[in-house]
Amino acid sequence: MIEILADRVVKTFGPTRALDRVDLAVPSGALWGVVGADSAGKTTLLRCIAGLLRVDAGRVLPGRAGQARLGYSQQGFHLYSDLTVEENVAFIGHLYGLSPAAVSAHADELLAFAGLSDRRSSLAGELSGGMQQKLTLVCSLLHHPPILLLDEPTTGVDPLSRLEFWDLVEKLHVAGSTILLASGYFDEVERCDHVVYLQRGRVLATGTPDDLRGAHSTLEAAFLEMTS
Amino acid sequence: MTSAVVTEGVSRCFGRRLAVDRVDLDIVRGELFGLIGPNGAGKTTLVRILCAILRPSSGSAHVLGFDVTTEAARVRPLIGYMSQAFSLYPTLTVGENLRFSRELYGRVPPGRDRDVCRLVGLDEGDLARQVAHLPTGVRQRAALAAAVLHQPQLLFLDEPTSGVDPAGRRDLWALLHRLATDGTTVLVTTHVMAEAERCDRVAVMVAGQVLACGSPAGLRAATDTNIAVVDARPWQHAYAALSARWPGTTLRGTSIHVPLPRAVDPGSVLRDTLSEVHVASITAAEPSFEDAFISLVREQQLAPRA
Numbered sequence: 001m002i003e004i005l006a007d008r009v010v011k012t013f014g015p016t017r018a019l020d021r022v023d024l025a026v027p028s029g030a031l032w033g034v035v036g037a038d039s040a041g042k043t044t045l046l047r048c049i050a051g052l053l054r055v056d057a058g059r060v061l062p063g064r065a066g067q068a069r070l071g072y073s074q075q076g077f078h079l080y081s082d083l084t085v086e087e088n089v090a091f092i093g094h095l096y097g098l099s100p101a102a103v104s105a106h107a108d109e110l111l112a113f114a115g116l117s118d119r120r121s122s123l124a125g126e127l128s129g130g131m132q133q134k135l136t137l138v139c140s141l142l143h144h145p146p147i148l149l150l151d152e153p154t155t156g157v158d159p160l161s162r163l164e165f166w167d168l169v170e171k172l173h174v175a176g177s178t179i180l181l182a183s184g185y186f187d188e189v190e191r192c193d194h195v196v197y198l199q200r201g202r203v204l205a206t207g208t209p210d211d212l213r214g215a216h217s218t219l220e221a222a223f224l225e226m227t228s
Numbered sequence: 229m230t231s232a233v234v235t236e237g238v239s240r241c242f243g244r245r246l247a248v249d250r251v252d253l254d255i256v257r258g259e260l261f262g263l264i265g266p267n268g269a270g271k272t273t274l275v276r277i278l279c280a281i282l283r284p285s286s287g288s289a290h291v292l293g294f295d296v297t298t299e300a301a302r303v304r305p306l307i308g309y310m311s312q313a314f315s316l317y318p319t320l321t322v323g324e325n326l327r328f329s330r331e332l333y334g335r336v337p338p339g340r341d342r343d344v345c346r347l348v349g350l351d352e353g354d355l356a357r358q359v360a361h362l363p364t365g366v367r368q369r370a371a372l373a374a375a376v377l378h379q380p381q382l383l384f385l386d387e388p389t390s391g392v393d394p395a396g397r398r399d400l401w402a403l404l405h406r407l408a409t410d411g412t413t414v415l416v417t418t419h420v421m422a423e424a425e426r427c428d429r430v431a432v433m434v435a436g437q438v439l440a441c442g443s444p445a446g447l448r449a450a451t452d453t454n455i456a457v458v459d460a461r462p463w464q465h466a467y468a469a470l471s472a473r474w475p476g477t478t479l480r481g482t483s484i485h486v487p488l489p490r491a492v493d494p495g496s497v498l499r500d501t502l503s504e505v506h507v508a509s510i511t512a513a514e515p516s517f518e519d520a521f522i523s524l525v526r527e528q529q530l531a532p533r534a
Binding site: 037038039129130155156157158159160161163174187190191208218220227 | 364390392396525
C-alpha cells in the first residue's frame with residue numbers, strides 16, 4: 001500500500017517553478033530519501049506532501065486530510081528555546097489534542113528512546129544541535145503517527161550525533177514506520193531503501209542506492225557525473 | 229620543510245572547563261590540513277587561539293614563525309579567516325563587500341580583486357549582485373574571495389561547505405587544493421568525513437585533546453575496525469539482534485553493516501547472534517573514513533582519561 005505519494009505535483013512561487021511534475025510513491029514500511037542541492041525543491045515537496053502548501057497541480061498523500069497520521073519534523077530547530085524539554089513536549093502534545101496523562105505516558109517512553117530522559121529539565125536552547133534534532137523527532141512522534149517526514153534532520157550535526165540520530169530512524173523503520181527523509185548528504189541517503197534525486201524541482205533519477213550508484217563508488221560521484 | 233603552525237602543550241580553560249587540552253600540532257607550509265571532531269571538541273577554540281583572537285591558558289603556539297601571544301599584531305595580517313556564520317554584509321553587493329575588505333586590509337595590490345574573482349569563479353554579474361540574494365555556493369565563494377584578498381599565507385576555514393550543493397562542494401575543494409598547491413597553508417574544520425578525507429592530513433579532536441593525527445589513509449588503516457555486511461531475512465529481526473549486540477550497527481537499505489574488531493572472524497561471531505534468522509550472506513567491506521573516525525572516538529570515550 002502506498003502511504004506517501006506525490007503524483008505529477010507542480011508548485012510555483014511567482015515566476016519560480018519549485019516543483020515540476022514530481023512523482024514518488026513510498027510503500028508502507030519503507031524508508032525513502034530525497035537528495036538534492038539547496039533550492040532543489042526538497043522542503044517544498046515535503047511541505048506539499050504534509051498538506052502545509054497547496055499544490056498547483058497533481059495529487060499528494062497523506063496531504064491535509066491525512067495530517068493526523070503524519071509526523072513532520074521540519075528543517076532547523078523550531079521548538080521553544082526558552083522552554084524546557086519537558087515543557088516543549090507537553091505544549092506540542094497539547095497542540096495535537098492529547099490529554100496531559102497521554103502525553104506524559106508516551107513522553108517518558110519517547111524521551112528514553114531518544115536518550116533525552118536525563119535532559120527533561122534542560123532548556124531546549126541549551127541542548128546541542130544533535131539533541132535538538134532528537135527533541136524535534138520526539139515531538140513529531142507524540143501522536144503515534146505511522147508516517148514520518150524528516151526534513152534535513154542532521155544538517156550541521158556532528159558525525160557522532162548524526163549516527164545516534166540515524167540509530168533512531170532505523171529503529172522506527174524496523175518498527176514499521178513509513179519514512180520520507182530529505183537530505184543534502186549523499187552518504188546519508190545511501191542508508192535508505194530507495195533514493196530520489198531532485199534537481200531544480202524535477203526528479204532527475206530514482207532507484208535503489210545500488211541502481212543509482214551503478215559503476216561509481218559513491219552516490220555523490222554518480223550524481224555529479226549525471227549532472228555535469 | 230618549514231612549519232606554518234607549531235603548538236606545544238597548548239591549553240585553554242574557560243572557568244573550570246578545559247576546552248583545549250595540551251595540544252601539540254605541527255602543520256607544514258602548503259599543507260591542506262583538516263581538524264575534525266564532534267561538537268564541543270575544542271576545534272573552534274583552537275582555531276581562535278591560532279588566529280590570535282584568544283590567548284592560550286598555557287603552552288605555546290607559533291603561527292608563521294610568530295608567537296600568537298606576544299606577536300599577535302604580526303600574525304593577523306598574514307592569515308585569512310572564513311567563519312562558519314556567513315561573514316559578508318548581506319545588504320551590500322559582492323563587489324562592495326570585496327572593496328570593504330580591501331580597504332580594511334589596506335595593502336592589497338591593484339588588480340587583486342580581479343585575480344581573486346577569477347580564482348574563485350565569480351564573474352562581473354556576480355559582483356553586482358546583493359549578497360542576501362545569492363545561492364549558498366556563490367556566497368561561500370564570495371566569502372572565500374574576501375578571506376584571500378590580502379594574500380594570506382595561512383587560511384582558516386570553519387565548515388566552508390555547510391549548505392553548499394554537491395557540485396559547489398567539489399568546486400570549493402578543488403579551489404582549496406589549488407590554493408595549497410600555490411603555497412597557501414589551509415586549515416579546514418569540517419563535520420563531513422567524506423570531505424575530511426580530501427585533506428593531506430587530519431587531526432581528530434575529542435574533549436579538547438588531539439586523539440590522532442595523520443593522513444586519512446593512515447588513520448583508516450590504524451583503526452581496529454572492519455565492516456561486516458550482512459544480508460539476512462527477515463532483516464528487521466537481524467538488525468534488532470545485531471544492533472543490540474554490536475553498537476554502531478547501521479542499515480544500508482536492508483543490508484546491515486556491523487563494525488567489528490579486526491581480530492574477530494565475522495562469520496562465526498555474527499552467525500551466533502543470528503541463529504533466529506536466515507542469513508543469505510556475510511561479506512567484508514572496507515571501513516569508510518567516517519567508520520574509522522567513529523571507532524577512534526568511541527575507543528577514546530571508553531578509555532580512562534589521562
